[in-house]
Amino acid sequence: LFEIALRKRWPAMTYRLLTLCKVIDKRLWGFAHPLRQFPNLSHVVLNRLEEKKLTVDKLKEMRKDEIGH
Structure with a gap:
């Protein structure tokens, strides 16, 4: 999903999906x-x-x- 949003040049969605990827990878929510x-x-x-x-x-x-x- 991140790569699709990146290719379509959707900056807001790309940022959200990147944040979600980081959360999943680190197993740590921002709060x-x-x-x-x-x-x-x-x-x-x-x-x-x-x-x-x-x-x-x-x-x-x-x-x-x-x-x-």
């Missing part, structure tokens, strides 16, 4: 936390990260004792 792509992390931890809106950059800046709470 989900980036760490969801790692299957070894529990759903409880990932849900807490999303509830607190902690980005990967914020997690890098935090100390060990801050992350555990």
Whole structure:
């Protein structure tokens, strides 16, 4: 579908299909936390990260004792 849209020069549809291809390939939706792509992390931890809106950059800046709470 992506290639058809590309050949027909439909930029909006091409962009949407490319985004969908990336989502399927990475198994990660745009609204989900980036760490969801790692299957070894529990759903409880990932849900807490999303509830607190902690980005990967914020997690890098935090100390060990801050992350555990």
